[in-house]
Amino acid sequence: MAPPLIQVDDVVVKYGNHLALDRVSVTVDAPATGLLGANGAGKSTLMKAILGLLTPTQGRISIMGHDAAKAADLVRRRVGYMPEHDCLPPTMTAADTVVHLAQLRGLPRRDAVRRASEALFTVGLEEERSRLIEGYSQGMKQRAKLAQSIVHGPDVVFLDEPTTGLDPAGRGEMLALIRRISHDLGIHVIVSSHILDDIRRTCDGVVVLRDGRLAAAEALETLAPTSAQGMRAEVGSSEAADRLATALTQGGFPAHRDGEHGVVMPDGSDRSLDALRDAAAHYGIALRKLAPAGGTLEDALVTAMTE
Amino acid sequence: MSTSPPPPPPGFGGPPPQDPASATPRAQVHDVRFAGYTGERTPTWTAPLTLAWWSLLRAFGRRRGWTSKFVPFALLGLALIPGVGVLTVRALLSSEFPGQELPIELLPYSAYLGMIGTLIVLWAAVVTPELVCPDIQARVTSLYFATAISPGRYVLGKWLASMAAMLGMTLVPVVVLWLGNVMFADSIPDALADDAANLPRIVGAGVIVAAFFSTLGLAVAAVTGRRAYAIGAFVGLTLGSVVLAGVFDSTGHETLAFALSLVAIPTLLAQRLFEDNDIPVVAMCVSYAVVIVVSLIALRARFRVQP
Ligand SMILES: Nc1ncnc2c1ncn2[C@@H]1O[C@H](COP(=O)(O)OP(=O)(O)OP(=O)(O)O)[C@@H](O)[C@H]1O
Numbered sequence: 205m206a207p208p209l210i211q212v213d214d215v216v217v218k219y220g221n222h223l224a225l226d227r228v229s230v231t232v233d234a235p236a237t238g239l240l241g242a243n244g245a246g247k248s249t250l251m252k253a254i255l256g257l258l259t260p261t262q263g264r265i266s267i268m269g270h271d272a273a274k275a276a277d278l279v280r281r282r283v284g285y286m287p288e289h290d291c292l293p294p295t296m297t298a299a300d301t302v303v304h305l306a307q308l309r310g311l312p313r314r315d316a317v318r319r320a321s322e323a324l325f326t327v328g329l330e331e332e333r334s335r336l337i338e339g340y341s342q343g344m345k346q347r348a349k350l351a352q353s354i355v356h357g358p359d360v361v362f363l364d365e366p367t368t369g370l371d372p373a374g375r376g377e378m379l380a381l382i383r384r385i386s387h388d389l390g391i392h393v394i395v396s397s398h399i400l401d402d403i404r405r406t407c408d409g410v411v412v413l414r415d416g417r418l419a420a421a422e423a424l425e426t427l428a429p430t431s432a433q434g435m436r437a438e439v440g441s442s443e444a445a446d447r448l449a450t451a452l453t454q455g456g457f458p459a460h461r462d463g464e465h466g467v468v469m470p471d472g473s474d475r476s477l478d479a480l481r482d483a484a485a486h487y488g489i490a491l492r493k494l495a496p497a498g499g500t501l502e503d504a505l506v507t508a509m510t511e
Numbered sequence: 512m513s514t515s516p517p518p519p520p521p522g523f524g525g526p527p528p529q530d531p532a533s534a535t536p537r538a539q540v541h542d543v544r545f546a547g548y549t550g551e552r553t554p555t556w557t558a559p560l561t562l563a564w565w566s567l568l569r570a571f572g573r574r575r576g577w578t579s580k581f582v583p584f585a586l587l588g589l590a591l592i593p594g595v596g597v598l599t600v601r602a603l604l605s606s607e608f609p610g611q612e613l614p615i616e617l618l619p620y621s622a623y624l625g626m627i628g629t630l631i632v633l634w635a636a637v638v639t640p641e642l643v644c645p646d647i648q649a650r651v652t653s654l655y656f657a658t659a660i661s662p663g664r665y666v667l668g669k670w671l672a673s674m675a676a677m678l679g680m681t682l683v684p685v686v687v688l689w690l691g692n693v694m695f696a697d698s699i700p701d702a703l704a705d706d707a708a709n710l711p712r713i714v715g716a717g718v719i720v721a722a723f724f725s726t727l728g729l730a731v732a733a734v735t736g737r738r739a740y741a742i743g744a745f746v747g748l749t750l751g752s753v754v755l756a757g758v759f760d761s762t763g764h765e766t767l768a769f770a771l772s773l774v775a776i777p778t779l780l781a782q783r784l785f786e787d788n789d790i791p792v793v794a795m796c797v798s799y800a801v802v803i804v805v806s807l808i809a810l811r812a813r814f815r816v817q818p
């Protein structure tokens with residue numbers, strides 16, 4: 205049996221007296237894993253420990269079957285890393301930066317040049333790649349950082365808060381890119397964020413950290429509410445909610461009122477949703493919100509964290 | 512507002528309406544090219560060479576405006592003036608008095624490096640910070656050490672770059688003079704035979720001076736991430752040592768004076784390859800070695816894997 209991608213075993217990391225990671229044990233093997241936690245929870249610290257950048261005072265970490273503390277060269281060549289802070293040389297162009305990082309990781313010059321332009325194209329920087337990085341916006345810097353992390357075709361890539369400083373559109377694109385990296389390019393992704401939604405949209409599994417301790421480690425589908433729990437629609441007024449519930453029930457799709465402006469359909473199938481859409485369109489009722497009825501992922505996580 | 516809703520409209524709960532435009536799939540982007548890298552990887556010992564190459568390109572203003580190229584190339588141009596001037600005079604004189612040996616040697620090789628000593632110090636002050644300061648200030652080193660190159664290989668690569676840049680200053684002007692002397696001689700084969708022994712001396716002298724200032728300059732620059740501070744610190748240190756040497760010289764401590772002047776140490780040792788100058792060779796060799804070793808230790812200690 206192949207060793208898991210990453211195995212963290214009873215790891216303690218201290219900064220001076222400050223306990224940044226407190227006996228964390230977790231196995232990561234999903235195509236895309238989210239590292240979720242508030243500021244200071246220890247997400248970056250855990251990533252750096254896995255990358256072998258800091259040595260735990262206790263415990264063991266293995267990455268791709270190698271001891272993380274002793275596999276620095278393997279990590280440098282087979283792993284990609286997008287740090288949370290700016291880390292690109294301001295007086296070089298993105299193209300030159302990505303090419304030369306690829307070369308440092310062992311790609312011959314021709315492959316480095318070809319793959320660098322592909323990576324920059326993939327992240328949507330092909331137009332600006334010949335400009336100096338000092339003239340980049342935050343979003344462009346994030347993209348360039350992402351490009352350098354995948355250019356050498358790593359087995360696994362660590363993305364530390366990749367959506368920091370991005371506007372909503374940029375954030376959406378970044379999340380779609382991350383999803384593509386794990387889905388289409390077959391690169392394992394470990395992505396950290398303090399925003400649950402980022403992780404829900406990109407990951408298959410989630411590791412939750414709180415104050416340096418592991419709060420939960422789950423596959424997302426076990427946490428995510430399924431359509432079996434039904435769907436809840438929210439409209440603008442209670443009259444509209446009344447009308448929608450009645451119309452749906454009469455049309456053969458059981459629905460009941462929920463809260464002030466809500467309508468819940470216990471059957472969350474696509475057919476029911478089509479009915480809901482058509483009914484809303486027919487009566488000119490604006491749908492404000494449509495979400496799984498049985499609690500949100502947030503609720504599920506809070507449950508997991510307090511168990 | 513009716514109390515009982517009208518009957519459901521036709522098509523209620525049916526499949527979603529088909530927009531003719533969306534019935535046929537629109538263009539889809541498939542990026543089949545970007546995939547894992549399975550090609551060959553270059554051995555890790557090539558990484559310092561790659562780093563040195565890119566560092567030099569950046570230091571000499573690749574893809575940047577002429578202002579960042581101006582200072583280094585202006586210094587190199589100034590350093591060429593004595594040699595080119597002497598060659599011009601020689602060419603004029605030899606056409607005036609063909610077949611006659613010139614009564615004096617206008618510019619002996621042994622004196623050239625001493626003559627451009629100030630330019631060499633300025634060159635080191637300007638070029639060496641350009642090699643490391645941007646990496647420190649923009650935190651590129653943290654990315655390098657995590658996923659590109661080990662700190663030891665980084666220092667080696669930067670030292671190679673620094674050495675190559677310094678050799679440009681200590682070697683090119685003197686070699687130009689040597690080539691000119693040979694070319695403008697009445698008999699090129701004779702001149703070659705006469706002057707051939709000087710070529711290894713020229714190279715040796717260039718290496719002695721270049722190694723000294725490239726190592727010292729790099730070590731001083733690595734202390735700070737700010738280029739201006741690094742330039743100031745290097746010039747200050749060099750000037751200070753010359754002033755200090757002057758003080759010791761005037762109080763009769765000649766040996767100490769020679770061994771303390773950071774300008775005298777490499778230039779006079781280099782000069783000794785050509786002629787017997789009256790210097791305390793052992794003391795100066797010890798100083799030379801101490802400066803190099805301390806600088807290298809400082810550099811190696813400065814760059815560590817950073818969490
Ligand atoms: N270099 C350091 N020296 C001292 N303490 C540190 C250092 N780096 C992190 N810490 C502390 O360790 C804890 C965990 O930090 P870490 O950077 O891992 O958090 P994080 O989850 O990545 O937070 P953020 O969302 O803000 O990036 C914090 O309390 C932080 O103050």
Ligand SMILES: [Mg+2]
Nearest residue numbers: 247248288364
């Ligand atoms: Mg962090």
